Amino acid sequence: MSAVAGHGASVHIQNCGKTFPDGTQALAPASLDIVSGETLVLLGPSGCGKTTMLRIIAGLETPDAGGRVLFDTTDMTAVPIEQRHVGMVFQSYALFPNMTVAENIGYGLKIRGVDKSVRAARVAEMVALTNIGGLENRRIDQLSGGQRQRVALARAVAVRPRVLLLDEPLTALDASLRDRLRSELNSLLRSLGITAIYVTHDQAEAMELGDRIVVMRKGAIAQIGTPREIYFAPQNRFVAEFVGAANIVEGPVAGGRLTLPGGWLALDNAADNAAAVAMIRPETIGIVAEADAFLRGTVESVAFIGDRQRLVVTGAANQPLTVDAPNTINVRAGERVGLSVTPQAVRVLPKED
Amino acid sequence: MSHRNFIWICLLPLVVVTAAFFLLPMAQLLAVGAGGSRGVSAYLAIITEPRYRATLINTVVLAAATTIATLVIATIAGLFLQRHRFPGRAVLIAMLTFPLAFPGVVVGFLIILLAGRQGLIGAITAAVTGEKVVFAYSIFGLFLGYLYFSIPRVILTVMAAVQKLDIGLEEAARSLGASPWAVQRDVVLPALGPAFVASGAIAFATAMGAFGTAFTLATNIDVLPMLIYTEFTLAANFAISAALSIGLGVIAWAILALARSMSGGAVAAAG
Amino acid sequence: MRDRLIFASQLGFTLLVAAFLVVPVVLSITAGVTVNYFRGIQSGVTLQWVVQVWNLYAGEIGLSFLIAFATLAVTLVVGVPAAYGLHVKGGRLSRVIEEIITLPLAIPGLAIALALLLTYGGFGGFRQSWLFILAGHVVFTMPFMVRSVMAVFASVDIKTLDEGAASLGASPWTRFCNVIVPNAMPGILAGSLMVVTLSLGEFNLTWMLHTPLTKTLPVGLADSYASMRLEVASAYTLIFFIMIVPLLVAMQMFAEKGETK
Ligand SMILES: Nc1ncnc2c1ncn2[C@@H]1O[C@H](COP(=O)(O)OP(=O)(O)OP(=O)(O)O)[C@@H](O)[C@H]1O
Ligand SMILES: [Mg+2]
Numbered sequence: 001m002s003a004v005a006g007h008g009a010s011v012h013i014q015n016c017g018k019t020f021p022d023g024t025q026a027l028a029p030a031s032l033d034i035v036s037g038e039t040l041v042l043l044g045p046s047g048c049g050k051t052t053m054l055r056i057i058a059g060l061e062t063p064d065a066g067g068r069v070l071f072d073t074t075d076m077t078a079v080p081i082e083q084r085h086v087g088m089v090f091q092s093y094a095l096f097p098n099m100t101v102a103e104n105i106g107y108g109l110k111i112r113g114v115d116k117s118v119r120a121a122r123v124a125e126m127v128a129l130t131n132i133g134g135l136e137n138r139r140i141d142q143l144s145g146g147q148r149q150r151v152a153l154a155r156a157v158a159v160r161p162r163v164l165l166l167d168e169p170l171t172a173l174d175a176s177l178r179d180r181l182r183s184e185l186n187s188l189l190r191s192l193g194i195t196a197i198y199v200t201h202d203q204a205e206a207m208e209l210g211d212r213i214v215v216m217r218k219g220a221i222a223q224i225g226t227p228r229e230i231y232f233a234p235q236n237r238f239v240a241e242f243v244g245a246a247n248i249v250e251g252p253v254a255g256g257r258l259t260l261p262g263g264w265l266a267l268d269n270a271a272d273n274a275a276a277v278a279m280i281r282p283e284t285i286g287i288v289a290e291a292d293a294f295l296r297g298t299v300e301s302v303a304f305i306g307d308r309q310r311l312v313v314t315g316a317a318n319q320p321l322t323v324d325a326p327n328t329i330n331v332r333a334g335e336r337v338g339l340s341v342t343p344q345a346v347r348v349l350p351k352e353d
Numbered sequence: 354m355s356h357r358n359f360i361w362i363c364l365l366p367l368v369v370v371t372a373a374f375f376l377l378p379m380a381q382l383l384a385v386g387a388g389g390s391r392g393v394s395a396y397l398a399i400i401t402e403p404r405y406r407a408t409l410i411n412t413v414v415l416a417a418a419t420t421i422a423t424l425v426i427a428t429i430a431g432l433f434l435q436r437h438r439f440p441g442r443a444v445l446i447a448m449l450t451f452p453l454a455f456p457g458v459v460v461g462f463l464i465i466l467l468a469g470r471q472g473l474i475g476a477i478t479a480a481v482t483g484e485k486v487v488f489a490y491s492i493f494g495l496f497l498g499y500l501y502f503s504i505p506r507v508i509l510t511v512m513a514a515v516q517k518l519d520i521g522l523e524e525a526a527r528s529l530g531a532s533p534w535a536v537q538r539d540v541v542l543p544a545l546g547p548a549f550v551a552s553g554a555i556a557f558a559t560a561m562g563a564f565g566t567a568f569t570l571a572t573n574i575d576v577l578p579m580l581i582y583t584e585f586t587l588a589a590n591f592a593i594s595a596a597l598s599i600g601l602g603v604i605a606w607a608i609l610a611l612a613r614s615m616s617g618g619a620v621a622a623a624g
Numbered sequence: 625m626r627d628r629l630i631f632a633s634q635l636g637f638t639l640l641v642a643a644f645l646v647v648p649v650v651l652s653i654t655a656g657v658t659v660n661y662f663r664g665i666q667s668g669v670t671l672q673w674v675v676q677v678w679n680l681y682a683g684e685i686g687l688s689f690l691i692a693f694a695t696l697a698v699t700l701v702v703g704v705p706a707a708y709g710l711h712v713k714g715g716r717l718s719r720v721i722e723e724i725i726t727l728p729l730a731i732p733g734l735a736i737a738l739a740l741l742l743t744y745g746g747f748g749g750f751r752q753s754w755l756f757i758l759a760g761h762v763v764f765t766m767p768f769m770v771r772s773v774m775a776v777f778a779s780v781d782i783k784t785l786d787e788g789a790a791s792l793g794a795s796p797w798t799r800f801c802n803v804i805v806p807n808a809m810p811g812i813l814a815g816s817l818m819v820v821t822l823s824l825g826e827f828n829l830t831w832m833l834h835t836p837l838t839k840t841l842p843v844g845l846a847d848s849y850a851s852m853r854l855e856v857a858s859a860y861t862l863i864f865f866i867m868i869v870p871l872l873v874a875m876q877m878f879a880e881k882g883e884t885k
Contacts, residue, residue, distance in 0.1 A: 096788070112793055359796035367770070370762060375725075378744070451872055466651040558730055564732065581738070
């Protein structure tokens with residue numbers, strides 16, 4: 001494995017926008033630096049420009065005038081994909097139906113003129129790495145979805161690319177397979193130490209795989225940060241609501257207190273504000289006796305989910321609050337409850353225009 | 354070489370070949386058509402000149418008759434073949450479709466064998482009634498030839514369309530009390546509409562322009578292709594023959610284009 | 625009972641249609657091997673007409689095959705890359721080009737032949753050679769090759785495969801050879817069969833374009849229909865059937881394979 005480790009380039013995207021010939025602006029000019037060896041996830045809803053960004057890095061799209069793509073210090077903007085030395089895993093896998101599994105995996109090496117015996121050795125190494133032993137001579141249409149995904153990954157990694165690009169590689173698979181492959185992929189990426197850019201619209205995938213996550217919205221970058229930063233400290237309402245479940249509450253802040261219809265919440269050093277917007281994650285709200293709390297409400301519904309129960313509480317804020325409570329406490333719809341929230345769990349969001 | 358350039362290189366030979374051997378000649382044809390003694394009005398001669406007009410009408414009527422007859426025959430046979438499974442079905446389908454690529458000349462000859470001076474029909478009628486019936490060299494012989502030419506293709510189209518029909522629609526209609534005839538009339542035939550338009554247009558355009566069959570039958574029937582041929586080779590009237598063939602081309606193309614817009618692009622290539 | 629009646633009458637009708645198509649072919653085949661067609665098959669079975677046709681028309685038949693395979697070569701070399709280019713490029717220009725190359729299907733062969741004659745008739749050397757006929761056949765068959773290949777491209781997502789190969793470092797030309805052509809093979813084969821079949825049987829264009837020294841099989845057929853005795857004409861038709869029917873059968877099998885896939 002050491003043979004394939006540690007050859008990732010850093011990637012620098014400078015001012016890259018993309019307007020398609022039909023006038024669609026898929027990407028507003030954006031800049032982004034990706035550290036060597038890091039796994040960066042592009043996360044966002046459908047149509048937000050993730051694939052476009054990835055294809056610009058790959059060299060399958062050219063950025064609008066003024067945009068530049070650098071690998072380490074080399075300007076790659078005008079270099080076609082076949083000379084960028086990237087590895088790419090396509091959503092549809094793009095495995096060649098006219099070649100066997102082994103031929104697919106070895107294709108990039110063959111193109112590079114790698115000696116046949118060396119090639120065979122590397123293919124065997126990739127087959128072992130991705131757990132597809134025994135399938136080498138199969139045709140592509142004789143593989144299951146999960147097997148295809150592994151072949152696609154093996155093929156992309158076999159050339160020891162400077163950057164590995166993955167566009168929703170797990171989306172075509174069913175849920176349980178997706179979970180299993182996700183953790184396999186995670187350990188593979190860590191062990192390879194490769195620079196990887198991973199596109200997904202699934203936040204769980206983004207959290208598990210990403211060293212950093214870029215949340216995108218309507219062709220622009222909404223926030224860049226580690227999974228924890230993105231989750232606990234979203235910089236705007238869009239990120240807060242897109243990543244995980246979020247309660248958005250609104251009210252005036254004065255003297256470190258956010259006043260809500262059902263009482264008030266203590267805040268960590270917050271400036272006074274006549275109309276503040278704040279986010280609270282459902283699992284950070286505790287259910288306590290009504291008398292012990294400064295914020296109170298009425299339980300509207302209780303849904304038992306197994307590992308926890310999801311309550312909807314009305315009357316506390318201007319909108320019903322979602323609360324994830326332990327599965328051990330006993331509450332019923334219609335009951336009055338108190339809500340306890342630590343100041344650190346309330347995140348005041350910047351004003352949006 | 355960039356991918357863009359590569360794509361242009363891929364397209365270049367086609368563009369050159371098409372320009373040299375199709376577009377340029379067509380432009381020349383257009384110019385010659387307008388370059389005769391009549392000038393540009395040669396293009397109207399197909400309508401204004403009584404003799405040409407009569408030929409045009411003849412041709413259109415013949416093509417229309419061919420189209421309608423072919424559609425009726427092919428629909429009955431195609432529906433039947435697609436809806437029933439019986440021994441010998443595959444052989445029957447093969448028999449109905451193998452003349453697909455017979456050239457017009459051969460079809461003409463086959464019609465002569467059927468209804469010509471030494472033809473089968475002549476021999477039978479002579480034996481039965483004592484009078485030999487020969488019609489290969491009349492307009493009816495030409496009609497038969499066109500029919501022979503278009504039946505295989507239209508049957509194939511109809512069968513493909515029937516195969517795609519949702520059998521559930523028919524069952525729904527029957528569950529609502531429709532009789533077998535009503536089902537055919539209200540559900541099956543309307544659903545086959547696009548296939549009719551598509552294959553009918555091809556049959557029509559082919560019959561308009563077919564030359565080989567008429568040539569072999571060597572009839573004196575006036576159809577447009579024969580007229581163009583005689584004007585060109587016998588009368589050496591280049592301008593008129595050019596103008597007439599442009600007219601013929603425009604009509605055939607317009608029919609196909611119209612059909613394509615009506616049937617949502619289902620008009621396959623005419624073979 | 626009523627269903628049986630409907631079935632029987634439909635079957636009868638279909639059999640009648642089949643008879644209309646098949647009986648003349650059978651007549652032609654019998655006539656080609658009968659000593660004297662007027663006297664009927666009792667006059668004896670012979671191959672003399674077939675031999676006579678071969679002696680008279682072997683040149684025409686050979687030229688037809690030469691032209692058919694030359695047409696195939698040109699449509700392959702020109703049409704397959706063009707199909708790829710049109711597919712990948714997309715957009716309005718591609719549609720216009722596709723529309724233009726498809727026009728020869730709608731425009732009668734006679735008109736195209738006239739156009740070629742009026743344009744290149746003066747170029748003696750070209751006009752006199754079989755290449756003149758080749759040009760006509762290429763124009764006429766090109767759309768079949770291009771469309772047949774493009775139909776495959778539309779169904780196998782060739783663009784992503786192309787990008788996949790590019791991401792692995794293959795140059796455009798390498799990709800074309802390693803990925804595009806192998807995956808377009810069904811369309812290339814179907815198109816090739818079509819092109820050869822059509823070229824072998826093409827008459828409308830060829831009749832106008834041929835010279836006494838460049839006669840093809842169908843031109844010879846027309847000749848024999850006009851000037852030879854019925855048995856010879858039939859024997860010639862028989863030879864044509866023997867050449868064209870295997871191609872037709874292959875084409876049918878191909879179409880069926882494509883459907884069941
Ligand atoms: N070739 C193109 N021409 C015109 N518009 C395009 C083209 N490709 C993408 N777009 C548009 O650009 C926008 C961004 O597309 P992109 O494929 O990058 O989205 P995405 O974030 O990958 O979405 P998804 O999650 O659905 O894959 C979309 O509005 C899309 O319709
Ligand atoms: Mg995408």
